[in-house]
Amino acid sequence: MTRAIVLILLAALPAVPPATAARGALMPLPLKMTPGTGRLAIDTRFGVTNSGCPETAIARFKARISRQTGIPLGAAGQGLAEQGLAGQGLAVTCQAPAPDWPTLGENESYTLDVTTGGARLTAPTATGALRGFETFAQLMAPSPDGFEVAAVHIEDRPRFPWRGMMMDVGRHWMPVAVVERNLDAMAAVKLNVLHWHLSDDQGFRVESKLFPKLQRFGSDGNFYTQDQIREVVAYARGRGIRVVPEFDMPGHATSWLVGMPELAATPGDYQIERKWGIFAPVLNAASERTYAFLDGFIGEMAGLFPDRYFHIGGDEVDDAQAKTLQPRFNQRVQALVKGHGKTMVGWDEVLAPGLAQDTVVQSWRGPEALAETAKKGYRGILSYGYYLNYLLPAGTHYQVDPGDAEGILGGEACVWAEYVSAETVDSRIWPRMAAIAERFWSSKDVRDVNSMYQRMEATSRWLEWTGVQHRADYLPMLERLAGGQAVEPLRVLGDASEAAGHDLRAKGGKYTSLTPLNRFVDAARPESEPVRHLEQAVARRTPADLKTIRARLREWVENDANFEAMVDGDSFLGELTPLSRNLKTAGEIGLRALKYLESNTKPPRDWVAQQNQALDGLGQPVAEVILAAARPVRMLVNAAGK
């Protein structure tokens, strides 16, 4: 295999083997990209010449390159370059500083030229330079002599100005380190909004100095201090990411009422909600005391979060009376938000007659709701179709488009945290988030799902250098389940499986916020990369592929005995016994299909239908896990039957 860099240019390219395609794969794809001739070598002499860009950004960029390549590069300003060691490098120019804080609609464009003699990154503002740095880092690939970037000319700018991710820290607590490493990964795929869902029935997560009972009684001690909030906001700013706080009201606010029951529509003794769902407690929309409180609270939070936009939630109010009062409530809150210099954002439900025209509506209900929003002259953000916690394939999200209607600012992927903990959140976001980030940044006609998957796999590995743990956490979680036994049978089973998402886990209501998320389903990935590779192999069926397929099918068959040897009435593992048996059966079916294929013999009548039916059964969830392995086996069966 040659080490030539293959730049993937939209869907028009012929299929290339994944291994080759992955080299220097860009995600999101830039607007314009023209390959040049030759390569720029990246070695110890690599330096950055700065004209007008923030030194901190350059230092971070160099640290990233060092991490990604293992090549030592001096810190900014006092680096190796100054000692005459600098060779060819990157000259970066920021024609103007970035705004004090990242701002909706700011210019994020950049131009990147890479030649054998050096690279040049030019941007109207420092924010564009940040985006260009990520492109450059992503283009770097190993070469015979170390690392290199293939010559290229890139002109790039985003399709949408609002490219966000919503992180729910109300339902499960996410420490600062988790948020920050995700900010690094978000910046890497050019996202620019962290929508921080900071309160819900299960937790109030911010320190209020004016109303300390909120966090004192509403958080189990798990809240961000104001210093930590400032730290995260500054961290995001350095990466060109806005932080939009959400305080969900008047519903989803049980946690507020634990310490401040006087705010409730109904008097009572409130406890932090441990279950999941929509609950009756609401803030009292009929009381002036509520608005006086909100004025103080919103004022305090408006000072803490510099972004112009302030999200008040507004979704899923259960109480009939409160629902009636909600339009008026929203208007009052909007006035308060505006009074503190902010523009209000709310979920679909806030859209009602009388809503201030500058409100931004975030649509979780669907394209019709978003269209209605736009028709009424409101600005909108699409989240429908981008719920990462449903654990759908990246390809499904990738096909959802916010559309081009006037007023559509972009989209936000959401990570609702009923079944997502600090430990599992990275793998529930990455790498699928990268595909959605491409949808938000790249042209509408960038739609080839195969190309997306090829590049997403490379991006998934590349993202590890940003610090997210989506790949690293897999084996430790399985090893915890193995409890000191050899992990291999669990790894084979895990690689063949996919975790079920929100809907299936919600069934039966057996989970609370206190239920540990440490079972096999929590370790399993939303999409199995090994199974996808096997599907690709089944589609190709070269002689080498057939060999690989047979080895994998045999491994599945043999794994069941090894797995059974691990289990001993253990609830962690015992629930997986049927899954392991199903994997064995799937392997056996696959081996039979392979025999038909290789012997060029048609299977007997009804065999194909029977196997398909059997595979329907094997594809049913066990212990909230789907046997992804059934998919390539089905492909084999159907190929044999053709």
Next chain:
Amino acid sequence: MTRAIVLILLAALPAVPPATAARGALMPLPLKMTPGTGRLAIDTRFGVTNSGCPETAIARFKARISRQTGIPLGAAGQGLAEQGLAGQGLAVTCQAPAPDWPTLGENESYTLDVTTGGARLTAPTATGALRGFETFAQLMAPSPDGFEVAAVHIEDRPRFPWRGMMMDVGRHWMPVAVVERNLDAMAAVKLNVLHWHLSDDQGFRVESKLFPKLQRFGSDGNFYTQDQIREVVAYARGRGIRVVPEFDMPGHATSWLVGMPELAATPGDYQIERKWGIFAPVLNAASERTYAFLDGFIGEMAGLFPDRYFHIGGDEVDDAQAKTLQPRFNQRVQALVKGHGKTMVGWDEVLAPGLAQDTVVQSWRGPEALAETAKKGYRGILSYGYYLNYLLPAGTHYQVDPGDAEGILGGEACVWAEYVSAETVDSRIWPRMAAIAERFWSSKDVRDVNSMYQRMEATSRWLEWTGVQHRADYLPMLERLAGGQAVEPLRVLGDASEAAGHDLRAKGGKYTSLTPLNRFVDAARPESEPVRHLEQAVARRTPADLKTIRARLREWVENDANFEAMVDGDSFLGELTPLSRNLKTAGEIGLRALKYLESNTKPPRDWVAQQNQALDGLGQPVAEVILAAARPVRMLVNAAGK
């Protein structure tokens, strides 16, 4: 396999299969441990009742348990317990606070009682409680119902009061995050000294406000600000770890002279040293100006580092004249150190007539040097035999003992960083450091190497929950080398290999501080766990073992073709071609030996000798990597010949 907890009690226990042995394996082993009956369940209701211990320590402990188990536990003070959810838990009592700063010789003992009804941890001071927390966390293991700790009574205290690790951040820069995660892991195995080697010829790593030219010209911009130093020292304090700074003088000080050439014994224009070795430049021991500077500098650093001990290096002075002056230099520096309220520590070479009697001598030369130190009435620390950067087997370090002579305070493992970077340092320290930590903490008669390896493997996985990356970084580094190709052939090769240590890499002098440490040798582990398991299988040779052995040998044989398909004149990978071929050959030899063994046929005359000779060749380093796979194959060959 049953899930019963097996507590490993010293060397007397019969051999147990590794999988069983690993459950709740303790390292270091406590002084006294008596198994009880039953188990304490660990679930969401787990609470900690605190009497006199720091709340921050308890919060950290609960966070650790949460991370290790995936079970949500509220933050300290405002946790779930207060809401009536607390069940049985751990009652911890600190009879007295810890000293303001961790102190040499402080009481670190604790008593831990675990019963089915609850656990009790009692310590004379908060430091002992920290040690006990780690024991409790290490005892936790998965159970059919979640997690549990087997009933036990433990009385524990350290053998030595000085149990350290020396981290060289002069030769390769280690960011704060790297130091901090290693402090967490150190605390986990009850180490209590971070000896921070903060300056060397290749870098001066601390901000001096009095002499800013030191870091400005001597660090490539890679230095700790004073705020960062305070942060790390406080971080260590919270974990019961002293921080002893070392500023190496009068030799190993080239980096000081870049900005302050006036301190040099020989006038000149100094540059940061990029090579490795012992260099001529020294501080001018004959000039009063040097002592005036050192008085100011040591005073400033004495204020920054609260520990009573201050390390002045003093090793490897190359200049003949300087060597003559060194005893006088040391006496002068000792007086300055003492004048700023500190006790001096130095390497072996400081031991000379006239050296102040309270000086602590750190021995890198060997037991004789340490004995001489003790004989002369000085206190000593052993580092000889504990150089982790030699990448020796844990078992080798484990057999080195500081001894019981009067005045021996303990030992320190050293991580010299010529061939160790921020990326690779964790895997060069862990898990082998845990074996040395046991040597420093546990009784002298805890010496069983098999038991140590069994527990070290479990501890290696457990340490991942502290945040060290020694296991997590392996695949990403290999994937970087694979450059987008499937990583499997590299993983098979990597699992069969071991990285060569300092001496071999130093040969030929081709490395500088700017050479990237991103090759296969840097990804390879110092000790291969898969090969160790194979050696154990070869020693046992049960029918199941033979099956495993054959599969592995075949994998090695088949891997070579897959590996070759990846290589294309690539320097990253091309240098490994002979290694891959050697692995294939080793696999072939092993398969032949296996055939003899299974057919109960004696191999022909000379065959055993010939294969042993061939294996000698295969065991030679290739690309600075040792083919560990040759060892189990040699065992097979010799077994066949018997």
